[in-house]
Amino acid sequence: MTKDEFLALYEKCQTGKCTAEEIQRLDHYKDEFELKELPWLPEMGDRDEVRTELLNTLRSKITPKEKSSRKFPARWAIAASLLIFLSVGIVVLSDKEQKQVTVADHFARKAAVKTAITPGSNKAILILANGNMVDLDGSDKGLVSKQGAAEVRKLCNGKLVYNAESKAENDNQVAYNTIATPRGGQYQLTLADGTMVWLNAASSLKFPTTFTGKERLVELTGEAYFEVAKNKSMPFKVVANGVNVNVLGTHFNVMAYQDESVVKTTLLEGSVRLEKDEITAMLTPGEQGLIKQGGSAFKVREVKVDDIVAWKNGLFSFENENIRTIMRQVSRWYDVDIDYEGPLSKQNFGGSVSRFKDISYLLKTLELTGTVHFKVNGRRITVMP
Incomplete structure (x- = not known):
């Protein structure tokens, strides 16, 4: 398969119109995937690591997952x-x-x-x-x-x-x-x-x-x-x-x-x-x-x-929000339970942070205000003054 044929078939797959045979062709081609022989600059990172990352991304998009006898993975928590x-x-x-x-x-x-x-x-x-x-x-x-x-x-x-x-x-x-x-x-x-x-x-x-x-x-x-x-x-x-x-x-x-x-x-x-x-x-x-x-x-x-729509674009964006409103969003996105201990500050918060950051980054950012602190125990977060 040529590069142009692969790109055309991959675009067809993105529309959901690929046949089973075409998906198999894509799956077979991934084994021949190689980076082009272009000059490799130091700022581009480790060549082998980049190749592995690109290969894994390609595989994740064109390789059907194995069928499972379980309809729901064990990693889902009860919402x-x-x-x-x-x-x-x-x-x-x-x-x-x-x-x-x-x-x-x-x-x-x-x-x-x-x-x-x-x-x-x-x-x-x-x-x-x-x-x-x-x-x-x-x-x-x-x-x-x-x-x-x-x-x-x-x-x-x-x-x-x-x-x-x-x-x-x-x-x-x-x-x-x-x-x-x-x-x-x-x-x-x-x-x-x-x-x-x-x-x-x-x-x-x-x-x-x-x-x-x-x-x-x-x-x-x-x-x-x-x-x-x-x-x-x-x-x-x-x-x-x-x-x-x-x-x-x-x-x-x-x-x-x-x-x-x-x-x-x-x-x-x-x-x-x-x-x-x-x-x-x-x-x-x-x-x-x-x-x-x-x-x-x-x-x-x-x-x-x-x-308002920051969540759709992968961000938490707070505009003069109180800590309880913020923690409800945190609870839904990180699938954690929230407790409160002691009198909470009435200060509101503003700013934005990626929703794909580790939760510790978000909590530490909030703690920098000096008005709120957190204790993490398993999947339970306690909010403290």
Whole structure:
């Protein structure tokens, strides 16, 4: 295989259209991978180490993982906020045990206690219309599921894509899927209409595999960023913790965690209308609409949108945030439990740091303020004055 043939085939794999034979060709070619004979400069690092890193990256993108008899790796910890959502009655039939179990039970049975605290990564489960669950972190690239008029594919970059071959004849034929991330997880998917969704940690999104009718309706728990495909004849609606976000085609972020006191919708592009019961509010780019849990009015304010969507771009970004708000984000992303000891400072914090830094770096940075200190015991962090 020539270099040009390899690049063309790899780009095809990125779209999810590679056949099994083509993936095998890519897998075979990786064994012939070598660095070009170019002048090697000292600042480029150790040649053998760079070659190994590039080779491992290539292999990770084109080599299907071995199938596992376990649907969920033991390294997944139980996500408490996720279990609230998952324990509402979804059931599956175990292959080995002739009884029904909830998804929460399934997590509890498979999860193991982790000791090392590591940053989050791309991992989620996909719950199909029939209740079957797919571990997206461990599943092979290519076709994941065929449901009615929709094919679900996992691309070489790990992204999940729904392709609708044709519209269902009536709403009764539309199947609903749910994608859910644990604490320490995030995921990206493209819905059947072309809308792109980035799902933050400890979040879930319920959506139809194809869109029919007068609107495109999805249900969110947690946090997600949306880039909605334009369709004037079929508005897009996000239902999140009692708030309806109505759009035609726009970019926005919704934060609706159960353990947060407010639901926040932040608009980057286009326009949205917020609704809750009889209350409404319109947003323009750069504005955020927020409403307290059980509140009776939206508050609209200007915000720094880059701070709001920093999580999508791999950053923690704090703008005048108190320590409890910050530690809730830390808990979700690093999958740790938080305790508080003694009276906490009322000082707020600002700044940004990579979400992929070791947690000790973030904690030490906060400690430099002299107003807060931390004690780490296993996967439990105690916050102290």
